[in-house]
Amino acid sequence: MSNNSILLKIENKVAYITLNRPEVFNSINREMAFLFQDTLDACEKNEEVRAIVITGNGKAFGAGQDLKEVTDPDLNPGFKKILDEHYNPIITRIRNIKKPIIAAVNGVAAGAAANIALACDIVVAHEKVSFIQAFSLIGLIPDSGGTFFLPRLIGFQKASALAMLGDKVSAEEAEKMGMIYKIIPLENFEEEVEALAVKLANMPTKALGMIKELFNKSMTNTLEEQLALESKLQIEAAQSEDYAEGVAAFIEKRKPNFKGK
Incomplete structure (x- = not known):
């Protein structure tokens, strides 16, 4: 695709994916959704990429679905296609890519964009950011994994209220309730995200991918199943080059040089 609604920059083993429709607060249309998926696929396959950052250009992280698209009879793909072909594949890619993914929330994150952020491994925001489950305000229900991740992050009662009432949540409130990892001061935001x-890109990527897999499975596993998977993956981790390097560096009292293998 030739459009530039998704930007990709790779630097220092980090892929920076930028939602780039600032004129509509980075709302997502069909073409952008497919390009987002293609970009995530490219980052997954690129062995030089060992961490991924998702952020937005302009004043917003993202406004969610482009409502102009769904209200235009000539453009509207229908909600089944929007979910099955746009958002659900984006969320599953974010969770299945065995590399750490940071959501660097640079502005308001509403609707599907908020839930894309919450699906990431680490969510950071500056103090002027807000999050909103805006779906109920127009007669819809949270999608893009919102009903899965939100109650697990902040608890059933709080998640239910935010989903039903559509309250705007400040970055400070989001940090306090455990919705995000932490606030980064606006003046240092880009530098600290980098x-x-x-x-993360210089840590043992293989182990980080296993941690991600374990956390994914913990959503549905029994304790016994989780303990068995921990055992299996720990044995694999102990056979990695990074583990050998980490132990050697510890013994030799030097900084490890992990290669993600």
């Missing part, structure tokens, strides 16, 4: 991403 530092966090580079740190």
Whole structure:
């Protein structure tokens, strides 16, 4: 696709994916959704990429679905296609890519965009950011994994209220309730996001991917199943080059040089 609604920059082993429709607050249409998926696929396949950052261009992280598309009879693909072909594949890619993914929320995150952020491994935001489950305000229900991730992050009662009432949640409130990892000051936002991403990119990527897999499975596993999977993956981790390097560096009292293998 030739459009530039999704930007990709790769630097220092980090892929920066930017939602780039600032004139409509980075709302997502069909073409953008497919390009987003293609970009995530490219980052997954690129062995040089060891961490991913998703952010937005302009004043918003994202406004969710482009309502102009769904209200135009010539453009509207219908909600089944929007969910089955746009958002659900984006969410499953974010969770299944065995690389750490940071949501760097640079502005308001509403609707599907909020839930795309919450599906990421680490969510950071600056103090002027807000999150909103805007669906009920127009007669819809949370999608894009919102009903899955939100109650697990903040608890059933709080999630139910936010989903039903559509309350705007400040970054400070989101941090306090455990919706996001932490607030980064606006004046240092880009620099600290980059530092966090580079740190992750230089860690043992294979182990980070296994941690992600374990957390995914913990959503549905019994304790016994989870313990068995921990055992299986720990044995695999102990056979990795990164584990050998980590132990050697510890013994030699030096900084490890992990290669993600």
